[in-house]
Amino acid sequence: MKVSIITSTFNSERSLQKTIDSVIFQDYKNIEHIVVDGGSTDNTLNIISANQATISNYISENDKGIYDALNKGIKLSTGDIIGFLNSDDILADKNVVSRIVQTFLTHKTDVVYGDLLYVSNSEGGIAIRFWKSNEFNPRQLKFGWMPPHPTVYCRRKVYEQYGGYDETYKISGDYDYILRIFKEVDVIKSYLPITMVKMEVGGVSNNSVSNIFQKSVEDFAALRKNNVGSVFTIFCKYARKIFQFMALIPISNK
Numbered sequence: 001m002k003v004s005i006i007t008s009t010f011n012s013e014r015s016l017q018k019t020i021d022s023v024i025f026q027d028y029k030n031i032e033h034i035v036v037d038g039g040s041t042d043n044t045l046n047i048i049s050a051n052q053a054t055i056s057n058y059i060s061e062n063d064k065g066i067y068d069a070l071n072k073g074i075k076l077s078t079g080d081i082i083g084f085l086n087s088d089d090i091l092a093d094k095n096v097v098s099r100i101v102q103t104f105l106t107h108k109t110d111v112v113y114g115d116l117l118y119v120s121n122s123e124g125g126i127a128i129r130f131w132k133s134n135e136f137n138p139r140q141l142k143f144g145w146m147p148p149h150p151t152v153y154c155r156r157k158v159y160e161q162y163g164g165y166d167e168t169y170k171i172s173g174d175y176d177y178i179l180r181i182f183k184e185v186d187v188i189k190s191y192l193p194i195t196m197v198k199m200e201v202g203g204v205s206n207n208s209v210s211n212i213f214q215k216s217v218e219d220f221a222a223l224r225k226n227n228v229g230s231v232f233t234i235f236c237k238y239a240r241k242i243f244q245f246m247a248l249i250p251i252s253n254k
Contacts, residue, residue: 001037001101003153004032004079008069012087015121015200020051024092028098032079048085059173067173074164088200092117096196100153110155111181111191111241114147118244121200129244136189140218141182142229143234149174151196153182158187171211172218179226
């Protein structure tokens with residue numbers, strides 16, 4: 001199975017090479033790495049150019065936001081499986097993609113998701129927070145459950161059937177998409193209980209009070225749009241983050 005990994009970038013010179021390297025070092029080799037750049041003005045394009053031997057395709061142009069970039073990546077992709085890796089994130093181990101593919105094949109599933117570790121952006125990446133998922137139960141959606149978006153890999157047919165990301169959202173387009181596909185009983189989901197991605201803290205949804213407020217407003221709009229949950233769901237969603245800080249950090253995926 002061919003796996004398309006889409007990375008969106010904008011002035012990502014500090015972290016992009018680590019992201020690219022984490023894809024290069026995978027022991028599964030049928031990977032298509034696509035980079036969608038939003039018109040960077042720093043050294044990002046030079047880094048992309050230096051890695052053209054391993055980057056399958058890239059574009060650099062102004063976009064209308066992160067979800068516009070992700071949709072562009074989906075259109076450029078040709079893989080059987082599609083996933084996303086942010087330009088300041090890395091795949092947590094060299095066998096992450098091979099284990100994702102094995103899960104698709106073994107369980108004949110449509111979606112695979114796993115766990116995510118938040119790390120500091122300092123040298124060495126100190127563990128900050130552990131987002132542990134679990135086997136999917138549809139009732140959990142009303143209680144603020146969602147898998148970490150960077151760990152969600154879907155068969156191409158899922159995007160063909162349910163469409164891409166709603167670009168009217170500025171922050172919560174990934175939550176809207178997860179609600180859209182996870183509420184569907186015909187979409188088969190499988191949990192892969194490993195740390196799939198290490199993500200640097202400091203994302204746009206949590207970097208200011210105004211963004212946290214906008215995130216809450218957009219989350220509620222996504223819940224109403226998908227007819228899932230209520231204001232109580234938003235409360236539960238934030239409460240879950242407290243337990244992520246308290247969770248035990250896994251030492252190994254073995």
